[in-house]
Amino acid sequence: MAGPNKSLGQHWLKDREVLAHIADCADIQPEDTVLEIGPGLGTLTSELLRRAKKVVAVEFDEALAAKLPAQFPGKNLEVIHSDILSFNLSTLPANYKVVANVPYYITSKIVKLLMTAQNKPAVTVLLVQKEVAQRIAAEPGDMSILAVSAQIYATATLGNIVPAEMFTPPPKVDSQVVVLKTAEPWITPENEKAFFRLVKAGFSSKRKKLRSSLSAGLGISKEQAEALCAKAGISADWRAESLSTAQWVALLGYYDS
Numbered sequence: 161m162a163g164p165n166k167s168l169g170q171h172w173l174k175d176r177e178v179l180a181h182i183a184d185c186a187d188i189q190p191e192d193t194v195l196e197i198g199p200g201l202g203t204l205t206s207e208l209l210r211r212a213k214k215v216v217a218v219e220f221d222e223a224l225a226a227k228l229p230a231q232f233p234g235k236n237l238e239v240i241h242s243d244i245l246s247f248n249l250s251t252l253p254a255n256y257k258v259v260a261n262v263p264y265y266i267t268s269k270i271v272k273l274l275m276t277a278q279n280k281p282a283v284t285v286l287l288v289q290k291e292v293a294q295r296i297a298a299e300p301g302d303m304s305i306l307a308v309s310a311q312i313y314a315t316a317t318l319g320n321i322v323p324a325e326m327f328t329p330p331p332k333v334d335s336q337v338v339v340l341k342t343a344e345p346w347i348t349p350e351n352e353k354a355f356f357r358l359v360k361a362g363f364s365s366k367r368k369k370l371r372s373s374l375s376a377g378l379g380i381s382k383e384q385a386e387a388l389c390a391k392a393g394i395s396a397d398w399r400a401e402s403l404s405t406a407q408w409v410a411l412l413g414y415y416d417s
Contacts, residue, residue: 172328173261173287174203178320183207185319185339186257186285193253195281197244197260197270200224202231208259209235216252218244245269255282264289264331268306271296275313275340276352284314284340290321293336300404305363311405312347312355314340346409355412362400371396388414
């Protein structure tokens with residue numbers, strides 16, 4: 161059996177109940193195409209193949225990618241040796257689903273890739289570091305750039321917590337399933353750049369109030385920042401973490417980028 165590659169953040173998960181829970185969260189139907197990111201030894205792949213019409217597995221580790229097809233003879237499995245960040249998502253059919261046990265160091269980049277893609281998945285189910293899963297699904301009061309970046313395109317809910325000892329080798333922290341169901345986006349591709357400029361400015365000085373963080377981040381006066389907040393019906397005394405996705409969109413409506 162291949163040993164995990166620490167540089168790639170590989171941790172093997174073999175518990176059948178946990179693997180079934182991950183697949184259950186994606187609500188896979190017999191006609192679905194599923195994109196699996198980093199299939200590794202194929203334990204989750206096996207669960208997905210039992211449910212889906214086709215599984216497209218993108219594996220960065222060349223040795224694992226070479227071995228995987230032989231494990232599932234006669235199954236509709238396409239294995240692609242590639243970095244997921246350079247994979248062309250437009251090659252997949254509309255409304256495909258994503259299921260993956262994602263290395264911690266690349267989670268944010270994968271969320272951004274999937275949520276901003278022209279061909280977005282209908283559902284994305286990721287097993288990630290527990291803290292990161294909870295950040296993605298956060299509510300106003302605990303929001304972050306990652307939460308806003310995901311929730312502007314999808315509804316986020318949490319699945320089961322998976323203790324570290326269920327992996328080989330055990331990571332240093334527990335994991336949790338997070339489910340992103342793609343919805344009608346709150347913003348258009350045309351105003352995407354301005355939206356994220358605004359959000360990044362708001363979070364640029366996390367402990368400061370909006371009048372200060374927006375002023376510094378956007379290069380405007382505190383008076384202009386206060387006026388912007390007032391027009392959107394938001395208190396300039398709030399901090400960025402307190403705003404809902406809808407309130408960021410409201411700010412965007414009055415922001416002259």
